[in-house]
Amino acid sequence: MAIDARAPEAPVRVLLPQILPALVVGVGAGLLFLGISALAERFQGVLWDTLPDALGVGGHSSLWIVVMLTATGVAVGLVVWKVPGHAGPDPAALGLGGPPLPPGVVPGLLLASVLGLAGGVSLGPENPIIGANVALAYWLGRRAAPAVPGALWVALASAGTIGALFGTPVAAALLLSEALTRKAGSGSLWDRLFAPLVAAGAGAMTTQLLAHPSFALGLPTLADPGWADLLAAMAVASLAAVFGLLACHAFPYAHRAFGRLRHPMLMLPLGGLVLGLLGALGGHLTLFKGLEEVKELASGIGSWSSGELAKLAVIKLLALLVAASCGFRGGRIFPAVFIGAAFGLCVQALVPEIHPAVAVSSGVLGILLATTRQGWVSLFTAAVLAASPGMLVVLCLASLPAWLIVTGRPQLELDEDGRALR
Template sequence: MSTPADVAPPAPPAPPAVSARTLLPLVAPALVVGVGCSLLFLAVSEVAEQLQEVLWADLPDALGIGGYSAPWTILMLTLTGVLVGLVVWKAPGHAGPDPATLGLGDEEPLRLRVVPGLLVANALMLAGGPSLGPEGPIIAANVALAFWLGAKTVPKAPGRMWVSLATAATLGALFGTPVAAALVVSEALAGRPMPVKGSLWDNLFGPLLAAAAGALTTTLVASPSFGLGLPAFGRPGWADLLAAVLVACAAAALGMVAVRLFPYVHRVFRKLRHPMLMLPLGGLVLGLLGALGGRLTLFKGLHEVGELAADPDGRSAGQFAVLAVVKLAALLIAASCGFRGGRIFPAVFVGTAFGLCAHALVPGVDPSVGIAAGVLGMLLAITRQGWISLFTAAVLVSSPAILALMCIASLPAWLVVTGRPQMQLTENGAPLR
């Protein structure tokens, strides 16, 4: 006869179903936010690309100087530091809080007056060459605008709704697909009270719709592509599985070197106390790194990744290693000295170069496996976002077999990074764990 202690506790009740009438009012706001977030992202990207063309092609051509020569690279990166420093110093709100204290879309909405300075600082950074991407500032700007407009037009709606819609919409616009947004939002909801008293899919309905609208708008206007066009990867073998695990773990360990150094490098720049000292000095260091690593180690790295992957056998292992280390150092400096930008795209470049280095060292490592595993491990260390790391690695190398390998490789790579300091600091400069 069983005793009360032998009886298993009853399972918690399933969340109540949410009616369509509850979710339908989200459709219009989600669509508007999705389209608006994508258009702002595209506008900032276009301005940055046009300015980049002027700074790195038109102007040096007019002066008869090599656009990517060492002197011009050092000059441009230092000048970028000066210009961004001026914006951070003089713009209302100082172009937002210290980016070293922010994660991916987890910040509170900024005041509206901060947004112009933040966008200008991001556009200057993207055009000038520092190794950061657009995602952090664009998400913050879109969240602030959606929160402000939402409060004006639908004052009874909860403020967090606008934050989740804008974050998801911007991620959809950035990656050209709503899948990344769904993964990030679902990861953010884990262990937290659900905003909507229903299932996970009830809570994903609005953000996923906003992400779809943002992704579709970006696709229709700009036709982005993240696939690297690598040769088809066939049936994986045991050697491929071993290579994926080893490369992912090694890339995660390399990324953790930068994560460990992050608070110390950040502290060195903070001792200068003024953006007109921190950012120009950071720009000078980045210029020296750019002169060492060459053109491919400049900018956010997305277009440069395609150039690397187009010729997996075109460089030696040492050359790939130099590209990976220089780009990682540039990411560390740019994130520490106060440039306004995100870390995902430069981390993708580092992981790609690392994976191709493994292929050059051991030709038996398939380039597709090396790239996907390198990107996976590097993003796990830099972002600590498991789903976004797995998604990015998989979308670069579009193959079901690669996805299966990465799912397995992510587990030991996660053990390398979990419980350790993150590349995000508290207000007093201590790393989060």
């Protein structure tokens, strides 16, 4: 099963032995994702429905939001402080992937993630789940098959998790192809993608068979886009990119401000309190990772005023900034989708001539480009939300001016010295 990275092409006898480990890792990655998601959802129901009903308090009341987010900060702070491994390194300096973590870190990382997801923190599951799957696949794989390069286990776990998260291997292929183009090496790109795509497909099918996920928002279909739609998409994506960059520029300062507290039992409870106050101001739609909330937002197109939508976008952006700065464990893609959708619908409320599918997908595209700097994944996510083949060409062209705005600018990720990556 050893892979010679120097070989100009990988023959069938090299690729075939990769299928079984890829399937095992992909299915395992999907099952861990589904298990953590189900646990967080059950716990969320207890915290936000069962418990407030038993106490006679409204689950969406301002008081309960502030109390729950502050308590979540205390709980996650205890995990980061006391649990072995401290729930992994500072999440502000982590993107999608990274080097494998020690396996002893995984329980604390997953526990912190579950608490944050259930408690209403504005972060998604992607970063902790990828980190946990990569750590487990690398540790188990190196023991089961020492001859296999460690980088293969990392690629399989990353691909399998991304496939599970999005319910399709396409997102993993796009993300990995973008990463591989940055690395020197010979051989066919598809040879290097073969095993990760098997893992991504296995992870995606596991999620599809067990959970039937859907990212489509039920937006009106844009059957025949024209020049006006293209110009609108370019404008909305560019404006959304500028809006997203505001958080990227503020990120080092917010992280530094929380860092001055120096202890997780100060940083995280204070961050939870701030998130609670923001949630009380913005309402329940600005809580949690944002995937279900963005569907609720999109279902009310036409019933939201531009002021209400602008408020939701600003508060969710601030919540993402605070959650990522104070030490909560989670990813940024799903909250960014909500921010982009709210921003796009705000523009559409101001300019009703813009088609809702154009406004939402272009807003999501611009925000994701600014906050993740992952071009293919941003384009893929925006296109999936619109669920309209005609939008793909429009979004491809709309991504160009937005990319010119964000490239070379600070990212929503820091280096080890606390400076923004560019």
